[in-house]
Amino acid sequence: MAEQPLMNTYGRLPIAFERGEGCWLFDTDGNKYFDTFSGIAVCGLGHCHPSVVDAIKDQAGRLMHCSNLYQIPLQQSLANELCTVSGMDAVFFSNSGAEANEAAIKLARLYGHKLGKESPCIIVMERSFHGRTLATLSATGNRKVQAGFEPLVSGFVRAPFNDIDAIRHIAKSNTNVVAVLLEPIQGEGGLSVADADYLKEIRAICDHNQWLLMLDEVQTGNGRTGHYFAYQGLGIVPDVVTTAKGLGNGFPIGACLARGNAAEIFTPGSHGSTYGGNPLACAAALAVIKTITEQNLCDNARIMGQRIIDGLKSAFDGAQYIADIRGQGLMIGIEMLDTCPELVALARTKGILLNVTSDKVIRLVPPLNITEAEADFLVSSVVQIIKLYAADDRISPR
Ligand SMILES: Cc1ncc(COP(=O)(O)O)c(C=O)c1O
Numbered sequence: 001m002a003e004q005p006l007m008n009t010y011g012r013l014p015i016a017f018e019r020g021e022g023c024w025l026f027d028t029d030g031n032k033y034f035d036t037f038s039g040i041a042v043c044g045l046g047h048c049h050p051s052v053v054d055a056i057k058d059q060a061g062r063l064m065h066c067s068n069l070y071q072i073p074l075q076q077s078l079a080n081e082l083c084t085v086s087g088m089d090a091v092f093f094s095n096s097g098a099e100a101n102e103a104a105i106k107l108a109r110l111y112g113h114k115l116g117k118e119s120p121c122i123i124v125m126e127r128s129f130h131g132r133t134l135a136t137l138s139a140t141g142n143r144k145v146q147a148g149f150e151p152l153v154s155g156f157v158r159a160p161f162n163d164i165d166a167i168r169h170i171a172k173s174n175t176n177v178v179a180v181l182l183e184p185i186q187g188e189g190g191l192s193v194a195d196a197d198y199l200k201e202i203r204a205i206c207d208h209n210q211w212l213l214m215l216d217e218v219q220t221g222n223g224r225t226g227h228y229f230a231y232q233g234l235g236i237v238p239d240v241v242t243t244a245k246g247l248g249n250g251f252p253i254g255a256c257l258a259r260g261n262a263a264e265i266f267t268p269g270s271h272g273s274t275y276g277g278n279p280l281a282c283a284a285a286l287a288v289i290k291t292i293t294e295q296n297l298c299d300n301a302r303i304m305g306q307r308i309i310d311g312l313k314s315a316f317d318g319a320q321y322i323a324d325i326r327g328q329g330l331m332i333g334i335e336m337l338d339t340c341p342e343l344v345a346l347a348r349t350k351g352i353l354l355n356v357t358s359d360k361v362i363r364l365v366p367p368l369n370i371t372e373a374e375a376d377f378l379v380s381s382v383v384q385i386i387k388l389y390a391a392d393d394r395i396s397p398r
Contacts, residue, residue, distance in 0.1 A: 015348065020047025023367055023374050025353065033348070036378055037355040037365050041187065041219050041331070044246035044288070044297075046367035051287045052249045059283035066279055068272065074282035081289045082257060085228040087237060090263035092256045093277025097218030097244035098131025100254035103271055104181065104214050104240050105135050107258065109155070110265045111212060112178035119154075121176040122214075125161045127189035127358075128182065130216055139181060141189070161192055164201045171205055179212035179240075180205075184230035187219035190358030191333025193326060196234045203236045212262055214240040218254070219331070222246030223292045223368045226302030226329030233328070246368075251284035253277075297368040301329040304375045308332055308364065311379035321390045323360075332364040333357075334382070340389065347385045354382070362386075 017033075019026040023046055025033045038044065045052060059074075066072055079091040094100045105122065112120025122139065129145070130136040137145050138153035141161075146152060157174060159166040161182070170177060180202055186192040206213040213236070220230040221243035227233040229241060239262040244254035254276075258265070275281070292298065309325060309332060316322045316334075323335040336343075339359045347354040357363045366378060 013344070013348070022046035022049075023370060023378075031351070033351050033353050034374075034377065034381060035353045035366070036382065037353065037363055038367055039250065040245070040355065040363075041224060041365040042245045042248075043250050044222055044224065044368045045249050045291055046369060047250070049249055049287075049291065049369075051291045052251070052284050055283045055287035056251060056280065059280050062279070064278065064280040065275070068274075068276065072277060072279060072282070074279045074286065075277040078277070078282040078286050078289075081286060082255060085289060085293070086241060086257055087232075087259065088241065088257035088263070089259040090257070092266065092271060093281070094244070094254035094256065094273050095252045095275050095281070096131070096254045097216075097242065098133045098136045098254075099273065099276070100218065100242035100244050100256045101130045101136045101139070101181075101216060102133055103256035104216075104242050105139065106271055107240060107256065107262065107265050108179035108181075108212055108214060110270065111262065112176075114265070115178065115210065117176055117178060119176050120178040121155050121157055121174065123159055123167065123170055123177055123180040123211075124156045125182045125186070125189075126158055127161055127186055127192065128216075129186070129188035130181070131218075161186060161189070162195055162198050164198050167202060167205055171209055177209065177211055179214050181214040181216060183216045183218075184220050184234065185225065185328060185331055187331070187363070188357055190335065190361040191327060191331065191363060193328060194234075199231070199234050199236050203238075206239070212239040214238060214242070216242050218242055218244045219365075222288065223298045223301050224329055224331050224365065226305060227298055228292070230328065247288060248281060248284045249288050251281055253281040253285050292368065295369065298329075300370070301368045304366075304370050304372070305329040305332060307372065307375050308379055311376065312383065315379065315383040316386075319387075319390070321386075327364075330364070330366055330368060330370070334362040334364070334386070336360040336362070336386075343385070343389050346389055347382075350381065350385055352381045352385060354385070 017025045124139045126141040128141040130139045135153045215238040240258045
């Protein structure tokens, strides 16, 4: 039997936290750490934001769960709020990002069958990440996520990210396509930002072919990129958008939103979830949306994001070991020239929690309500740690 009776799915770091407040986490030995990645883009309001804590406490004492066989007024209120901030028409609630994407995939298949396509197929991207369920890992463009779980779910065709010719080519050669599913910024895929022109072209191709444009905003949504959803800064409107992570600020909830015809595809019995949209989750998410809107946190994410990018660019001007600094709002990547396996451990000894994705991209996704002083502290700490790491000859020069 394993030392701890947990299945061995995570390579866990030797540290445990017992308390959180804003950008800060406190471990079981009483040490304090600055969290640069908010539980991987989840705690957009910071750890234990009082509005969410109060909403959960209050709702927990009234009604936590109620079957979706009944009317759930909080779910209806949350759907209204989400439609208002997104411009979508209808919402299906799930408990996670993967489940939100499962809903989108099922919706696209039903849509395809309604168009008379027997084997509907969805275009997905290289280096994408959509989750760990069988359908979402099959949609994911990362062999490490898929290996060992074959046979994969069929019905996906893959294209290189940001390559519009590849989409045009598929449009000409594959008559089974019914939708395109992609992330506006590939989070797990190394903070790659989709070009606005590329997305506009995809929108036009989808319109021309009666395909659904489906955006996975599990990571980019809920204010992260400086807009409530990233597409709102890109001049396009999708047919379907999925979200999770920041929606509950740590309380598990996901959502699949749709508009127009796509909003009317599901009928009673076609999809469901026991917990999806239960009163407790909805109370948490309503508090999140209210706080983001009332406190103009999308604006703050834009302003603070620019401040952090400017600070990093100026500190690393001419640095041989930095390949790129990029991002939108408070979704920022520092791409190192080489892999940096020991950087996370070094940062931890300095009281900073860092996350590295795609082996060499430091992902900075701090809370949307980060202050100027906290943003400056983040920049100076991260710069100091990377410079120390580079000075130790752990990084080979370009
Ligand atoms: C873009 C994207 N989609 C889907 C998921 C899966 O979300 P979850 O882990 O909540 O199932 C993630 C998680 O990292 C993600 O970043």
